[in-house]
Amino acid sequence: MNSFSSQGISLLHIATSVFSNPPPTYTNTLTVNGINPLGTTTDRFFLVRTVGNDAQVQNGDQFDIYTAVDNGSGTLVLGTKINGSSTFATPNAYSNTAAGDSYIVLGMYNGPNYIMSLTGFSSENTEAEEDGGSGTFVVEQGGDLADGGDGELDLTEIQASDPDAGVICFVAGTPILTPTGSINVESLAPGDLVITRDNGPVCVRWVGRQHIRAGITSQHLMPVRLAAGCLGPNRPSQRIEVSPAHRLLFDDPCCQTILGCDAVLIPARQLVGQSGISTRPIGRDGIVYVHIMFDQHEIIWSAGLPSESFRPAAHSQRILDHNILSELDELFPNAPHGDALLQPFPAYRPTTRSHEAIALMRGRQGNGGSAHRAA
Numbered sequence: 421m422n423s424f425s426s427q428g429i430s431l432l433h434i435a436t437s438v439f440s441n442p443p444p445t446y447t448n449t450l451t452v453n454g455i456n457p458l459g460t461t462t463d464r465f466f467l468v469r470t471v472g473n474d475a476q477v478q479n480g481d482q483f484d485i486y487t488a489v490d491n492g493s494g495t496l497v498l499g500t501k502i503n504g505s506s507t508f509a510t511p512n513a514y515s516n517t518a519a520g521d522s523y524i525v526l527g528m529y530n531g532p533n534y535i536m537s538l539t540g541f542s543s544e545n546t547e548a549e550e551d552g553g554s555g556t557f558v559v560e561q562g563g564d565l566a567d568g569g570d571g572e573l574d575l576t577e578i579q580a581s582d583p584d585a586g587v588i589c590f591v592a593g594t595p596i597l598t599p600t601g602s603i604n605v606e607s608l609a610p611g612d613l614v615i616t617r618d619n620g621p622v623c624v625r626w627v628g629r630q631h632i633r634a635g636i637t638s639q640h641l642m643p644v645r646l647a648a649g650c651l652g653p654n655r656p657s658q659r660i661e662v663s664p665a666h667r668l669l670f671d672d673p674c675c676q677t678i679l680g681c682d683a684v685l686i687p688a689r690q691l692v693g694q695s696g697i698s699t700r701p702i703g704r705d706g707i708v709y710v711h712i713m714f715d716q717h718e719i720i721w722s723a724g725l726p727s728e729s730f731r732p733a734a735h736s737q738r739i740l741d742h743n744i745l746s747e748l749d750e751l752f753p754n755a756p757h758g759d760a761l762l763q764p765f766p767a768y769r770p771t772t773r774s775h776e777a778i779a780l781m782r783g784r785q786g787n788g789g790s791a792h793r794a795a
Contacts, residue, residue, distance in 0.1 A: 450517040452525060452557040455535055458502070464488035466498055467536070469575075470506050477524060477573045479513075482506035485534065503532040511573060517559055519573045525557075589630070589709040589730060590722060591643050591661035596712070597721035605710045605722075614712070617669070617719035617726055628711040628730070634704045642699045643707060644688035646725070650696025656723035663709055664689035664699070667771060669719050669726035674783030679776060685728060685769050690777035717768045728768060 458465065466488050472481030484506055487499035507527040511519030518525045527533040535557050595602035597615045606629070608614070613621040632641050643661040650656075651668075662668075667685035675684060691697045711730040712720070718729040772780065 450514050450525070450559050452535060455555045455557050458485075465502070468498075472509075475574055477509050477511055477519060477575070479510050481509040483509060483526060503534070505532065507532050507534060516571065520559065520571055521573065523559065524573050589628075589663050589666060589711045590727075591663070592629075592708040592710055594660045594662070594710075595658070595723050602723075605712065606708065608710075608712060614714075614718075614720050616714075617721075619718065622714050622718060624712055625715055626711075626713040626730075628713070630709045630711070631706055632702055632709065633706045634702060642702060644692060645698055645700050646688070646691075647696035650694065651691075651725065654724045656725045658723050660723045660725070661700075662688050662722075662727070664692075667728045669728070669769065670772075670780060670784075671726075672780070672784045675780060678779050678783050679772075681770065683769050684776070684780070685767070685771045686777050686780070687771065690772060690774050691781070694781060717766065719768055731767065 464487075466486040468484045468486060470482045470484055472478055474481075483503075485502040487502065489497060489499035508529060509519070509524060509526055510528050511524060513525075513528050518528055523535065523537040525533075525535050537557075590596070590605045592604070592606040594605045596605050596608060598608075599613050599615060599621050603612075608624055608627055610624050610626055612624045614624055616622045642664065644664050644666075645659065645661050646656055648654075648656060648658050664687065666688050668688060668691070669683055670686050671683035676682060688697075689699075692699055713730040717731045719726045720729055721727070
Protein backbone atom coordinates (compact mmCIF):
# COMPACT_ATOMS: atom_id res chain seq x y z
CA MET A 421 0.00 0.00 0.00
CA ASN A 422 1.27 3.46 -0.83
CA SER A 423 0.17 4.77 2.52
CA PHE A 424 -0.08 8.51 2.68
CA SER A 425 -1.93 9.25 5.89
CA SER A 426 -3.05 12.47 7.48
CA GLN A 427 -3.96 12.40 11.15
CA GLY A 428 -6.47 14.75 12.66
CA ILE A 429 -8.91 15.45 9.85
CA SER A 430 -11.99 16.51 11.78
CA LEU A 431 -15.68 16.59 10.93
CA LEU A 432 -15.33 20.10 9.57
CA HIS A 433 -12.92 18.74 6.99
CA ILE A 434 -14.66 15.58 5.73
CA ALA A 435 -18.32 15.14 4.83
CA THR A 436 -20.27 12.34 3.19
CA SER A 437 -22.40 13.11 0.16
CA VAL A 438 -25.07 11.41 -1.92
CA PHE A 439 -24.53 12.69 -5.43
CA SER A 440 -24.18 9.47 -7.44
CA ASN A 441 -27.74 9.72 -8.70
CA PRO A 442 -28.16 12.46 -9.74
CA PRO A 443 -24.55 13.71 -10.08
CA PRO A 444 -23.43 17.19 -9.02
CA THR A 445 -24.71 20.03 -11.18
CA TYR A 446 -22.36 22.32 -13.04
CA THR A 447 -22.77 25.48 -15.07
CA ASN A 448 -20.52 28.21 -13.71
CA THR A 449 -20.43 26.58 -10.28
CA LEU A 450 -20.09 23.08 -8.91
CA THR A 451 -22.94 22.26 -6.54
CA VAL A 452 -23.10 19.12 -4.42
CA ASN A 453 -26.23 18.47 -2.40
CA GLY A 454 -26.84 16.14 0.51
CA ILE A 455 -23.62 16.49 2.50
CA ASN A 456 -23.34 15.47 6.15
CA PRO A 457 -20.23 15.87 8.35
CA LEU A 458 -18.57 12.72 9.64
CA GLY A 459 -18.42 12.11 13.36
CA THR A 460 -18.39 14.73 16.08
CA THR A 461 -16.22 17.75 16.79
CA THR A 462 -13.63 15.60 18.59
CA ASP A 463 -13.42 12.76 16.05
CA ARG A 464 -10.33 12.27 13.90
CA PHE A 465 -9.81 10.30 10.70
CA PHE A 466 -6.99 8.92 8.58
CA LEU A 467 -6.97 9.52 4.84
CA VAL A 468 -4.92 6.76 3.19
CA ARG A 469 -3.98 6.88 -0.49
CA THR A 470 -3.93 3.35 -1.92
CA VAL A 471 -3.28 4.25 -5.57
CA GLY A 472 -1.11 7.15 -6.73
CA ASN A 473 2.40 8.48 -6.16
CA ASP A 474 2.45 12.11 -7.27
CA ALA A 475 2.80 15.00 -4.83
CA GLN A 476 -0.47 16.38 -6.18
CA VAL A 477 -3.75 14.49 -6.16
CA GLN A 478 -4.28 13.17 -9.69
CA ASN A 479 -7.16 11.69 -11.68
CA GLY A 480 -7.36 8.00 -10.82
CA ASP A 481 -5.83 8.26 -7.35
CA GLN A 482 -7.75 6.17 -4.82
CA PHE A 483 -8.30 6.87 -1.14
CA ASP A 484 -9.62 5.03 1.89
CA ILE A 485 -10.90 6.73 5.04
CA TYR A 486 -10.43 5.21 8.50
CA THR A 487 -11.43 6.29 11.96
CA ALA A 488 -8.49 7.30 14.13
CA VAL A 489 -8.39 5.56 17.52
CA ASP A 490 -6.09 5.92 20.50
CA ASN A 491 -3.87 2.87 20.97
CA GLY A 492 -3.83 3.42 24.72
CA SER A 493 -0.57 5.39 24.83
CA GLY A 494 -1.81 8.63 23.28
CA THR A 495 -0.98 7.68 19.68
CA LEU A 496 -3.69 7.64 17.02
CA VAL A 497 -3.75 4.51 14.85
CA LEU A 498 -5.96 3.18 12.07
CA GLY A 499 -9.38 2.09 13.28
CA THR A 500 -12.42 1.10 11.25
CA LYS A 501 -12.46 1.64 7.50
CA ILE A 502 -15.39 3.90 6.64
CA ASN A 503 -15.66 3.54 2.88
CA GLY A 504 -16.33 -0.03 1.77
CA SER A 505 -14.36 0.28 -1.47
CA SER A 506 -11.67 2.76 -2.41
CA THR A 507 -12.91 6.21 -3.39
CA PHE A 508 -11.66 7.65 -6.69
CA ALA A 509 -10.26 11.14 -7.13
CA THR A 510 -11.02 13.02 -10.35
CA PRO A 511 -9.76 16.56 -9.65
CA ASN A 512 -9.98 17.60 -13.32
CA ALA A 513 -13.69 16.85 -13.59
CA TYR A 514 -16.22 19.61 -14.19
CA SER A 515 -13.65 21.95 -15.76
CA ASN A 516 -11.14 21.36 -12.98
CA THR A 517 -13.52 22.41 -10.19
CA ALA A 518 -13.67 18.96 -8.53
CA ALA A 519 -10.56 19.95 -6.55
CA GLY A 520 -8.67 23.10 -5.63
CA ASP A 521 -6.06 24.38 -3.23
CA SER A 522 -8.23 23.65 -0.21
CA TYR A 523 -10.80 21.00 -1.13
CA ILE A 524 -11.56 17.89 -3.17
CA VAL A 525 -14.74 16.06 -4.16
CA LEU A 526 -14.09 12.30 -4.09
CA GLY A 527 -16.06 9.52 -5.74
CA MET A 528 -17.71 11.52 -8.50
CA TYR A 529 -17.57 8.57 -10.90
CA ASN A 530 -16.70 5.54 -8.76
CA GLY A 531 -16.70 4.56 -5.09
CA PRO A 532 -18.28 6.13 -2.01
CA ASN A 533 -18.78 9.88 -2.10
CA TYR A 534 -16.92 12.32 0.14
CA ILE A 535 -15.90 15.96 0.21
CA MET A 536 -12.82 17.16 2.05
CA SER A 537 -12.42 20.88 2.73
CA LEU A 538 -9.19 21.95 4.44
CA THR A 539 -10.80 25.18 5.60
CA GLY A 540 -13.95 23.47 6.89
CA PHE A 541 -17.58 23.84 5.93
CA SER A 542 -19.74 26.80 6.86
CA SER A 543 -22.62 26.10 9.23
CA GLU A 544 -25.22 26.44 6.48
CA ASN A 545 -23.46 23.64 4.60
CA THR A 546 -23.51 21.17 7.45
CA GLU A 547 -26.74 21.78 9.35
CA ALA A 548 -29.75 19.74 8.27
CA GLU A 549 -32.59 21.64 6.62
CA GLU A 550 -36.04 21.78 8.22
CA ASP A 551 -37.33 19.23 5.71
CA GLY A 552 -34.73 16.71 6.81
CA GLY A 553 -32.45 17.33 3.86
CA SER A 554 -28.73 17.88 4.16
CA GLY A 555 -26.38 20.71 3.38
CA THR A 556 -24.94 21.89 0.07
CA PHE A 557 -21.34 22.42 -1.01
CA VAL A 558 -20.81 25.06 -3.68
CA VAL A 559 -17.64 26.26 -5.39
CA GLU A 560 -17.56 28.85 -8.16
CA GLN A 561 -15.54 28.24 -11.28
CA GLY A 562 -12.12 29.74 -10.59
CA GLY A 563 -12.87 29.84 -6.88
CA ASP A 564 -10.55 26.87 -6.34
CA LEU A 565 -7.51 29.14 -6.68
CA ALA A 566 -6.36 30.27 -3.24
CA ASP A 567 -4.21 33.36 -2.72
CA GLY A 568 -0.73 32.30 -3.76
CA GLY A 569 -1.91 28.82 -4.73
CA ASP A 570 -1.94 26.91 -7.98
CA GLY A 571 -5.48 25.55 -7.98
CA GLU A 572 -4.27 21.99 -7.30
CA LEU A 573 -4.58 19.98 -4.09
CA ASP A 574 -1.15 18.87 -2.85
CA LEU A 575 -0.52 16.19 -0.24
CA THR A 576 1.49 18.68 1.81
CA GLU A 577 -1.59 20.93 1.91
CA ILE A 578 -3.63 18.03 3.28
CA GLN A 579 -0.93 17.23 5.83
CA ALA A 580 -0.72 20.86 6.89
CA SER A 581 -4.44 20.82 7.77
CA ASP A 582 -3.76 18.39 10.65
CA PRO A 583 -4.97 20.29 13.76
CA ASP A 584 -3.04 18.02 16.11
CA ALA A 585 0.33 18.39 14.46
CA GLY A 586 2.56 21.39 14.05
CA VAL A 587 5.79 22.78 12.80
CA ILE A 588 8.53 23.11 15.41
CA CYS A 589 10.46 26.20 14.46
CA PHE A 590 11.13 29.90 14.76
CA VAL A 591 9.67 32.67 12.62
CA ALA A 592 12.31 34.42 10.52
CA GLY A 593 13.68 37.41 12.42
CA THR A 594 14.01 35.63 15.77
CA PRO A 595 17.45 36.31 17.36
CA ILE A 596 19.44 33.23 18.41
CA LEU A 597 22.37 33.47 20.85
CA THR A 598 25.79 32.53 19.40
CA PRO A 599 29.35 32.94 20.77
CA THR A 600 29.61 36.24 18.85
CA GLY A 601 26.22 37.58 19.88
CA SER A 602 22.65 37.23 18.67
CA ILE A 603 22.02 36.37 15.01
CA ASN A 604 18.67 36.21 13.27
CA VAL A 605 17.68 32.59 12.84
CA GLU A 606 17.40 32.81 9.05
CA SER A 607 21.06 33.92 8.84
CA LEU A 608 22.38 30.75 10.49
CA ALA A 609 23.98 28.07 8.34
CA PRO A 610 25.28 24.53 8.91
CA GLY A 611 28.63 24.72 10.68
CA ASP A 612 27.76 27.85 12.68
CA LEU A 613 28.06 27.68 16.47
CA VAL A 614 25.04 28.31 18.70
CA ILE A 615 25.04 28.57 22.50
CA THR A 616 23.11 25.72 24.12
CA ARG A 617 21.83 25.44 27.68
CA ASP A 618 23.80 22.36 28.66
CA ASN A 619 26.61 21.89 26.16
CA GLY A 620 27.98 25.35 25.45
CA PRO A 621 28.66 26.24 21.80
CA VAL A 622 27.37 23.48 19.50
CA CYS A 623 27.69 23.20 15.73
CA VAL A 624 24.50 23.56 13.69
CA ARG A 625 23.98 20.42 11.62
CA TRP A 626 21.06 21.51 9.44
CA VAL A 627 18.92 24.58 8.78
CA GLY A 628 15.60 24.24 6.98
CA ARG A 629 13.12 26.82 5.80
CA GLN A 630 9.42 26.39 5.11
CA HIS A 631 7.21 29.06 3.55
CA ILE A 632 3.56 28.97 4.56
CA ARG A 633 1.58 30.83 1.93
CA ALA A 634 -1.04 33.45 2.56
CA GLY A 635 -4.60 32.24 2.85
CA ILE A 636 -3.81 29.29 5.16
CA THR A 637 -6.20 29.51 8.09
CA SER A 638 -5.22 26.39 10.05
CA GLN A 639 -4.73 27.41 13.68
CA HIS A 640 -1.76 25.07 14.13
CA LEU A 641 0.20 27.02 11.49
CA MET A 642 -0.53 30.54 12.75
CA PRO A 643 2.46 31.96 14.64
CA VAL A 644 2.34 32.55 18.38
CA ARG A 645 3.46 36.07 19.26
CA LEU A 646 5.23 36.62 22.60
CA ALA A 647 5.52 40.23 23.75
CA ALA A 648 8.73 41.47 25.36
CA GLY A 649 8.77 40.55 29.05
CA CYS A 650 5.57 38.48 28.88
CA LEU A 651 7.24 35.58 30.72
CA GLY A 652 9.41 37.58 33.10
CA PRO A 653 11.99 40.37 32.93
CA ASN A 654 13.65 40.26 29.49
CA ARG A 655 11.90 36.98 28.74
CA PRO A 656 11.85 37.51 25.89
CA SER A 657 13.99 40.59 25.55
CA GLN A 658 11.98 41.62 22.48
CA ARG A 659 8.80 40.53 20.75
CA ILE A 660 9.30 37.23 18.98
CA GLU A 661 7.15 34.71 17.13
CA VAL A 662 7.34 30.93 17.04
CA SER A 663 5.18 28.17 15.62
CA PRO A 664 2.36 26.93 17.89
CA ALA A 665 4.05 23.55 18.38
CA HIS A 666 7.42 25.07 19.28
CA ARG A 667 8.26 24.23 22.88
CA LEU A 668 9.79 26.44 25.54
CA LEU A 669 11.67 25.12 28.56
CA PHE A 670 9.95 25.61 31.92
CA ASP A 671 12.09 24.96 35.01
CA ASP A 672 10.39 27.00 37.70
CA PRO A 673 10.50 25.39 41.20
CA CYS A 674 6.74 24.79 40.99
CA CYS A 675 7.44 22.24 38.26
CA GLN A 676 8.89 19.86 40.84
CA THR A 677 5.96 20.46 43.18
CA ILE A 678 3.22 20.05 40.58
CA LEU A 679 4.66 17.47 38.16
CA GLY A 680 7.49 15.88 40.11
CA CYS A 681 10.25 16.77 37.62
CA ASP A 682 12.84 19.51 37.36
CA ALA A 683 11.75 20.85 33.97
CA VAL A 684 9.29 20.31 31.12
CA LEU A 685 8.74 21.60 27.61
CA ILE A 686 5.60 23.66 27.02
CA PRO A 687 4.28 24.09 23.45
CA ALA A 688 3.74 27.77 22.70
CA ARG A 689 0.09 27.16 21.83
CA GLN A 690 -0.55 26.11 25.44
CA LEU A 691 0.57 29.57 26.60
CA VAL A 692 -1.82 31.48 24.35
CA GLY A 693 -4.14 33.53 26.53
CA GLN A 694 -1.45 34.38 29.06
CA SER A 695 -0.78 38.11 29.23
CA GLY A 696 1.14 39.21 26.14
CA ILE A 697 0.84 35.88 24.30
CA SER A 698 -1.48 35.48 21.31
CA THR A 699 -1.73 34.03 17.82
CA ARG A 700 -1.82 36.16 14.70
CA PRO A 701 -3.15 35.47 11.20
CA ILE A 702 -0.71 34.72 8.40
CA GLY A 703 -0.27 37.92 6.41
CA ARG A 704 -0.49 38.51 2.67
CA ASP A 705 3.19 37.64 2.16
CA GLY A 706 2.86 34.37 4.03
CA ILE A 707 5.32 33.43 6.73
CA VAL A 708 8.74 31.76 6.80
CA TYR A 709 9.43 29.20 9.50
CA VAL A 710 13.07 28.25 10.09
CA HIS A 711 14.19 24.93 11.60
CA ILE A 712 17.56 24.47 13.34
CA MET A 713 18.83 20.97 14.05
CA PHE A 714 21.85 19.66 15.93
CA ASP A 715 23.14 16.14 16.51
CA GLN A 716 20.75 15.89 19.43
CA HIS A 717 17.75 17.71 20.84
CA GLU A 718 19.14 20.93 22.37
CA ILE A 719 17.85 23.94 24.27
CA ILE A 720 18.99 27.23 22.76
CA TRP A 721 18.35 30.87 23.60
CA SER A 722 15.92 32.90 21.51
CA ALA A 723 15.80 36.51 22.73
CA GLY A 724 16.48 35.24 26.24
CA LEU A 725 13.96 32.37 26.17
CA PRO A 726 15.25 28.78 26.45
CA SER A 727 13.67 27.11 23.42
CA GLU A 728 14.00 23.74 21.75
CA SER A 729 15.87 22.95 18.56
CA PHE A 730 14.17 21.03 15.78
CA ARG A 731 13.53 17.38 16.59
CA PRO A 732 12.32 15.33 13.60
CA ALA A 733 9.64 13.28 15.29
CA ALA A 734 6.80 11.76 13.28
CA HIS A 735 4.29 14.50 14.05
CA SER A 736 6.62 17.15 12.62
CA GLN A 737 7.59 15.04 9.62
CA ARG A 738 3.97 14.85 8.50
CA ILE A 739 3.89 18.57 7.78
CA LEU A 740 7.36 18.99 6.24
CA ASP A 741 7.53 19.18 2.47
CA HIS A 742 9.21 16.51 0.37
CA ASN A 743 12.41 18.51 -0.27
CA ILE A 744 13.04 19.03 3.44
CA LEU A 745 12.50 15.34 4.21
CA SER A 746 14.92 14.44 1.39
CA GLU A 747 17.58 16.68 2.98
CA LEU A 748 17.06 14.97 6.34
CA ASP A 749 17.35 11.54 4.75
CA GLU A 750 20.70 12.50 3.21
CA LEU A 751 22.05 13.95 6.46
CA PHE A 752 20.75 11.14 8.69
CA PRO A 753 20.53 8.04 6.45
CA ASN A 754 20.09 5.67 9.38
CA ALA A 755 17.32 7.65 11.03
CA PRO A 756 13.83 6.18 10.44
CA HIS A 757 11.29 8.61 9.04
CA GLY A 758 7.66 8.33 7.99
CA ASP A 759 5.83 6.27 10.59
CA ALA A 760 8.61 6.37 13.19
CA LEU A 761 7.07 7.70 16.38
CA LEU A 762 9.89 9.45 18.20
CA GLN A 763 12.99 9.19 16.04
CA PRO A 764 15.81 9.89 15.71
CA PHE A 765 16.39 12.02 18.84
CA PRO A 766 15.18 11.45 22.40
CA ALA A 767 13.26 14.45 23.74
CA TYR A 768 15.17 16.81 26.03
CA ARG A 769 12.34 16.85 28.58
CA PRO A 770 8.71 15.65 28.71
CA THR A 771 6.05 17.78 27.02
CA THR A 772 3.15 19.15 29.00
CA ARG A 773 -0.49 18.55 28.28
CA SER A 774 -2.77 21.59 28.25
CA HIS A 775 -4.09 21.20 31.79
CA GLU A 776 -0.54 20.73 33.09
CA ALA A 777 0.61 23.93 31.42
CA ILE A 778 -2.30 25.81 32.99
CA ALA A 779 -1.43 24.42 36.43
CA LEU A 780 2.22 25.40 35.99
CA MET A 781 1.34 28.95 34.97
CA ARG A 782 -0.86 29.28 38.04
CA GLY A 783 1.82 27.79 40.25
CA ARG A 784 4.47 30.08 38.83
CA GLN A 785 2.28 33.12 39.36
CA GLY A 786 1.52 31.99 42.90
CA ASN A 787 5.26 31.80 43.60
CA GLY A 788 5.77 35.22 42.10
CA GLY A 789 8.37 33.75 39.77
CA SER A 790 8.97 34.07 36.05
CA ALA A 791 7.80 31.42 33.65
CA HIS A 792 11.32 30.48 32.61
CA ARG A 793 14.44 30.35 34.70
CA ALA A 794 17.99 30.22 33.46
CA ALA A 795 20.02 27.21 34.46
